[in-house]
Amino acid sequence: MGTVFKRDVARALSDATLKTAIDRTTVTAERKRAAALTDYPQFAAARERGTRIKDHVVAHLDHYLLEFERNATASGATVHWAADSEEACRIVLGICRGAGARRVTRSKSMLGEEIGLPHALEAAGIERVETDLAEHIVQLAGETPSHIIWPALHKTREQVSALFKASHRDPHKTEDVEAMVESARRELRDRFLSAEVGISGANFLVADSGAVCTVTNEGNAELTTTPPRVHIVTAGIEKLVPSLAHAFVLLRLLVRSATGADLTQYTTFHCGPKRPGDLDGPQEFHIVLVDNGRSRMLADAGLREMLRCIRCGACMNHCVVYRQIGGHAYGATYPGPMGAVLTPALQGAEKARDLPHACTLNGRCQEVCPVGIPLPALLRGWRDRSWKDGLVPQSVRSGLWLWRFAAERPRLYHLGTAAAVRAMRLFRRGGWIGRMPLAGAWTRYRDFPAPAGRTFMEQLRDRERGR
Amino acid sequence: MSARDAVLGAVKAALGRSRPADPADPAAVAAEALALLADPDAVRPALPGTDAAVAFAARVVSPKVGATLDRVEALADLPGAVRRYLDGQGLPHLLALQPDPALQGLDWAGFELRDAALPDEAAAFGLARWGIAETGSLVFHSGPDTAVLGHFLPLHHIAAVRASTILPHLEDYAAVCGAAPRNANLITGASGTTDIEGSYVRGAHGPRFLHVLLVAD
Numbered sequence: 047m048g049t050v051f052k053r054d055v056a057r058a059l060s061d062a063t064l065k066t067a068i069d070r071t072t073v074t075a076e077r078k079r080a081a082a083l084t085d086y087p088q089f090a091a092a093r094e095r096g097t098r099i100k101d102h103v104v105a106h107l108d109h110y111l112l113e114f115e116r117n118a119t120a121s122g123a124t125v126h127w128a129a130d131s132e133e134a135c136r137i138v139l140g141i142c143r144g145a146g147a148r149r150v151t152r153s154k155s156m157l158g159e160e161i162g163l164p165h166a167l168e169a170a171g172i173e174r175v176e177t178d179l180a181e182h183i184v185q186l187a188g189e190t191p192s193h194i195i196w197p198a199l200h201k202t203r204e205q206v207s208a209l210f211k212a213s214h215r216d217p218h219k220t221e222d223v224e225a226m227v228e229s230a231r232r233e234l235r236d237r238f239l240s241a242e243v244g245i246s247g248a249n250f251l252v253a254d255s256g257a258v259c260t261v262t263n264e265g266n267a268e269l270t271t272t273p274p275r276v277h278i279v280t281a282g283i284e285k286l287v288p289s290l291a292h293a294f295v296l297l298r299l300l301v302r303s304a305t306g307a308d309l310t311q312y313t314t315f316h317c318g319p320k321r322p323g324d325l326d327g328p329q330e331f332h333i334v335l336v337d338n339g340r341s342r343m344l345a346d347a348g349l350r351e352m353l354r355c356i357r358c359g360a361c362m363n364h365c366v367v368y369r370q371i372g373g374h375a376y377g378a379t380y381p382g383p384m385g386a387v388l389t390p391a392l393q394g395a396e397k398a399r400d401l402p403h404a405c406t407l408n409g410r411c412q413e414v415c416p417v418g419i420p421l422p423a424l425l426r427g428w429r430d431r432s433w434k435d436g437l438v439p440q441s442v443r444s445g446l447w448l449w450r451f452a453a454e455r456p457r458l459y460h461l462g463t464a465a466a467v468r469a470m471r472l473f474r475r476g477g478w479i480g481r482m483p484l485a486g487a488w489t490r491y492r493d494f495p496a497p498a499g500r501t502f503m504e505q506l507r508d509r510e511r512g513r
Numbered sequence: 514m515s516a517r518d519a520v521l522g523a524v525k526a527a528l529g530r531s532r533p534a535d536p537a538d539p540a541a542v543a544a545e546a547l548a549l550l551a552d553p554d555a556v557r558p559a560l561p562g563t564d565a566a567v568a569f570a571a572r573v574v575s576p577k578v579g580a581t582l583d584r585v586e587a588l589a590d591l592p593g594a595v596r597r598y599l600d601g602q603g604l605p606h607l608l609a610l611q612p613d614p615a616l617q618g619l620d621w622a623g624f625e626l627r628d629a630a631l632p633d634e635a636a637a638f639g640l641a642r643w644g645i646a647e648t649g650s651l652v653f654h655s656g657p658d659t660a661v662l663g664h665f666l667p668l669h670h671i672a673a674v675r676a677s678t679i680l681p682h683l684e685d686y687a688a689v690c691g692a693a694p695r696n697a698n699l700i701t702g703a704s705g706t707t708d709i710e711g712s713y714v715r716g717a718h719g720p721r722f723l724h725v726l727l728v729a730d
């Protein structure tokens with residue numbers, strides 16, 4: 047994976063269209079989130095509360111899993127358990143075969159991507175219809191999502207237009223985004239209503255009722271889960287919340303952090319199959335609870351906090367590295383800072399050794415995370431481990447060794463960084479460094495922020511002296 | 514070993530439960546969970562003013578929700594308000610009507626009614642059980658008198674809600690909702706997407722328009 051990551055990064059950095067596309071969405075997302083927080087002065091307190099709710103659930107995960115299973119079963123759902131991704135896919139395919147499914151609709155679920163469900167369905171010869179607009183775009187392009195909230199963030203409108211024209215039965219005639227969305231609406235309409243099975247993920251699993259919460263702005267989750275005879279939910283075991291009221295505390299944080307709205311347009315709680323007398327809804331409701339590395343994270347003090355993640359995407363929207371290279375360069379389901387922590391945990395450190403290093407440790411991700419996950423510290427944890435396990439390539443090791451040698455000797459460190467900062471100023475042009483010796487791999491495709499003339503420590507000292 | 518035992522066993526081991534049973538005292542867990550809901554005002558936005566229905570009405574037409582709103586005095590006025598809306602949109606008096614007895618008993622003379630929405634239904638009309646002022650949400654529970662698809666298939670979603678059923682905050686709904694239906698749908702605006710370059714477009718799969726009728730009774 048190491049060299050693959052470097053190659054993908056190099057490709058991403060040289061792709062000007064990609065950078066345009068990433069900026070168009072992440073800049074808007076950053077602005078909208080900031081505006082939402084201005085209207086929500088309780089955010090800091092809510093963040094603290096949300097953190098405690100997730101910590102509480104994680105500390106009593108066995109209790110809540112059993113409570114959820116009991117209540118979901120009582121509501122008429124069938125609860126399945128899967129230790130890993132293969133087992134989860136096997137269960138889903140088994141249910142699809144049992145339902146005689148030829149066509150399956152799917153509402154965006156990152157867990158589905160994580161366990162490789164799209165591929166598994168195709169390999170089983172089942173037609174898979176992605177109903178989230180972005181997932182539909184990604185499917186037409188034969189790609190994978192590049193962001194957990196906006197899977198097609200890497201596509202420009204021009205690229206989407208070309209894809210729709212090539213594959214929709216009645217494509218748009220004008221080049222505006224409205225017309226493209228309308229084209230997808232026409233294309234997917236009859237698909238929604240003709241699938242035998244609808245598959246969704248879960249944003250929350252409500253333990254005291256056995257309900258599953260999905261959130262969308264398009265309304266595709268409900269159109270996916272209501273008409274088919276069978277509804278399957280795949281969910282990670284960390285998605286539990288004690289009750290509906292706890293879910294609402296987390297929803298306020300999730301939606302503002304993800305899109306800057308206060309609540310998603312469609313927030314739905316699914317509990318059991320269609321009841322006697324109900325006018326619509328599926329006859330069978332299956333919930334697959336997936337571990338796939340989560341119990342390992344639970345056992346690991348350096349990773350347990352990551353189980354708080356509510357998959358809002360804020361950390362990637364605010365990450366300087368993600369914004370330069372995009373999601374695909376991470377080569378895994380989860381990109382950005384949260385992905386750099388999760389991927390080695392899910393796939394093994396040896397397969398993802400570069401990811402925790404693709405980070406400047408500027409701390410922005412932790413600042414914006416609505417459940418206060420100390421992402422930089424968790425990333426540093428992975429760096430330490432891959433160091434100990436000898437997974438870091440020699441060139442990096444010697445450089446890091448030098449840094450560490452100096453860092454452990456504060457005087458020498460300050461002397462060294464002061465010299466480095468002054469040396470870097472020699473290459474400065476208008477605040478950004480375009481080229482710099484020894485940093486060719488970094489400055490070839492992007493500018494390095496030029497340091498202020500003095501180090502942080504020097505400035506801090508000056509400030510403390512009242513200058 | 515079953516996958517269930519494997520997953521639960523791994524979780525218990527990770528949590529350091531000494532014996533497989535080793536029940537975390539359920540009463541203690543419940544008390545801890547309840548304490549996490551204390552002082553809800555500290556973690557939710559304050560409502561403008563003290564009247565939830567007034568706050569709801571303001572919220573529904575704000576850019577955050579982007580719906581349109583009309584007010585009527587009583588349920589009996591709803592057919593007239595629906596006709597006004599359809600006329601304003603240049604739509605025929607053709608409607609998928611939620612089979613709620615409270616609506617079906619009204620005077621719909623001059624309307625052609627259907628009790629389930631077609632895949633390309635132009636307009637559907639339903640009565641929400643509650644409104645939530647904090648977010649401007651309408652809450653529907655699926656059941657014998659409410660189809661889920663009635664809120665999602667039409668291009669124009671028209672929904673009435675009684676002022677007396679407007680709740681201040683999301684937690685207030687959690688307190689009154691009772692046993693969970695198959696689907697509890699919280700609807701906050703029309704269908705929208707920002708999936709193409711982050712630009713906001715309405716009517717992705719669900720309704721492009723949401724029109725709320727606030728009933729004063």
Ligand code: SF4
Binds near residue numbers: 355384417
């Ligand atoms: S780590 Fe935090 S900011 Fe990133 S996706 Fe998870 S919850 Fe959101």
